[in-house]
Amino acid sequence: MRTSSTIRTGRTVKRTTRAAATLAVAALALSLTACGGDDDNGGGDNGDKGGGTKAPASSVTLPKLDGESLEVAAVWTGTEQENFKQVLAEFEKRTGAKVTFVPAQDPIINFLGSKIAGGAPPDVAMLPQPGAIKQAVDKGWAKPLGAEATKELGENYSQGWQDIGKVGGKQYGVYYKAANKSLIWYNAQVFENAGAAEPKTWDELLDTAQMVYDSGVAPFSVGGADGWTLTDWFENVYLSQAGPEKYDQLAKHEIKWTDPSVKEALTTLAEIWGKKDFVAGGASGALQTEFPASVTQTFTGGDQPKAGMVYEGDFVQVNIGETKAKVGTDAKVFPFPAVGDTAPVVSGGDAAVVFKDSKAAQALATWLASPDAAAIQAKLGGFLSPNKSVDASVYPNEVQKKIADALVAAGDDFRFDMSDQAPQAFGGTPGKGEWKTLQDFLKNPKDVAGAQAKLEADAAAAYGG
Numbered sequence: 001m002r003t004s005s006t007i008r009t010g011r012t013v014k015r016t017t018r019a020a021a022t023l024a025v026a027a028l029a030l031s032l033t034a035c036g037g038d039d040d041n042g043g044g045d046n047g048d049k050g051g052g053t054k055a056p057a058s059s060v061t062l063p064k065l066d067g068e069s070l071e072v073a074a075v076w077t078g079t080e081q082e083n084f085k086q087v088l089a090e091f092e093k094r095t096g097a098k099v100t101f102v103p104a105q106d107p108i109i110n111f112l113g114s115k116i117a118g119g120a121p122p123d124v125a126m127l128p129q130p131g132a133i134k135q136a137v138d139k140g141w142a143k144p145l146g147a148e149a150t151k152e153l154g155e156n157y158s159q160g161w162q163d164i165g166k167v168g169g170k171q172y173g174v175y176y177k178a179a180n181k182s183l184i185w186y187n188a189q190v191f192e193n194a195g196a197a198e199p200k201t202w203d204e205l206l207d208t209a210q211m212v213y214d215s216g217v218a219p220f221s222v223g224g225a226d227g228w229t230l231t232d233w234f235e236n237v238y239l240s241q242a243g244p245e246k247y248d249q250l251a252k253h254e255i256k257w258t259d260p261s262v263k264e265a266l267t268t269l270a271e272i273w274g275k276k277d278f279v280a281g282g283a284s285g286a287l288q289t290e291f292p293a294s295v296t297q298t299f300t301g302g303d304q305p306k307a308g309m310v311y312e313g314d315f316v317q318v319n320i321g322e323t324k325a326k327v328g329t330d331a332k333v334f335p336f337p338a339v340g341d342t343a344p345v346v347s348g349g350d351a352a353v354v355f356k357d358s359k360a361a362q363a364l365a366t367w368l369a370s371p372d373a374a375a376i377q378a379k380l381g382g383f384l385s386p387n388k389s390v391d392a393s394v395y396p397n398e399v400q401k402k403i404a405d406a407l408v409a410a411g412d413d414f415r416f417d418m419s420d421q422a423p424q425a426f427g428g429t430p431g432k433g434e435w436k437t438l439q440d441f442l443k444n445p446k447d448v449a450g451a452q453a454k455l456e457a458d459a460a461a462a463y464g465g
Helices: 018-033 080-097 108-117 131-137 147-156 159-163 190-195 201-212 227-242 245-252 259-273 283-285 291-296 316-320 361-367 371-380 398-409 433-443 450-463
Strands: 069-074 096-102 124-127 174-181 185-186 309-311 331-335 346-354
Touching: 069 080, 069 108, 069 361, 080 096, 080 316, 080 361, 080 371, 108 124, 108 131, 108 227, 124 131, 124 174, 124 361, 131 346, 147 361, 174 361, 174 371, 174 398, 185 190, 185 316, 190 201, 190 331, 201 259, 227 245, 227 291, 227 309, 227 433, 245 259, 259 433, 259 450, 283 433, 291 316, 346 361, 361 371, 371 433, 433 450
Parallel strands: 069 096, 069 124
Antiparallel strands: 124 346, 174 346, 185 309, 185 331
């Protein structure tokens, strides 16, 4: 699940002041530490799945679309796909339209290109990168949102979340799904056995990792087979260490990947990636571990799981839900620790983009911008909405409620996933660009200069200079 996540897209990103970022992180840290107790609602995907989900009260007006058929494409699989289909089913009930989910592959722009070349584009596609939205606009594929969808978006989203769906000043994307990508999840029993506490700084994280290692468990599970997880590691370290202004500059390739700030971040990452036995299975094992398995192996195996911690966003709860671990008791979470002066706040997301400018496609975009749609999937777990009109009480557990509250409270004060802001050839393609280079760096974290040189060469080619 790429969920995640951001620029060369022409959209405006509001700059976060250091004070604002500190405030947002403090609120998140406070909310998460309040979530450690028992939780009767359990983990991420424990919601009703057999038609038992209660339909929300209607807050959005949709047209009658009897006889209309729609296709929606997304890279989502498994539980995430099934939960989204419940949202589409409610749209069908309210409008009379028939909606078909079309499984897509990463990179989704390539998938869409082949569909369009064959004369069969989907009506709507969920794009996980603003860079992909811009590419779709530049190619003439994407259609601007209509008046109703734009109105719904304006009523329910902060300006920052609206802006990241714009290209050239026009609204193209509805950020239906968001992610808080500055979280580390841990096995509570492993921490208890090791006598470890939740760290607040990078140095404390290293100390905690050593304690977990000394207790007989590898500290970290890393899903290195999916290169995007490694970009997320880098972005959190870089944002905290180099600061938001440098982050924005690197995201737009206004500074080079050979910059000393990148060297410092990679060197810091190597303190974990290059530490013998700190990563479950070593580098070779991590590079064969896909993201879902990186989560489940942290929360299975009783007192001896393969790892004590796994880094990734709030959507980890979906995968925890595939184990017997209970979020809030067996599986707990803390904010990504501060590497520099301020802890990072990195977000990601998936935007609904219209590819056929029809009444039905625009109605679906309007539906996905509504709190009614988001509330259905929020209840099912493993989902976070940037829609400020969604009542946090619909989330299935206290951890998720607090994460959602913190995201909405942050307003415009967030940084979007850096790799998703890049051209997809650099920041969003398996086996290429940043994904591949960071996989190579995980394998050989001593070669900082080599990694920088490769990152810069690939970035220069993708950004056009």
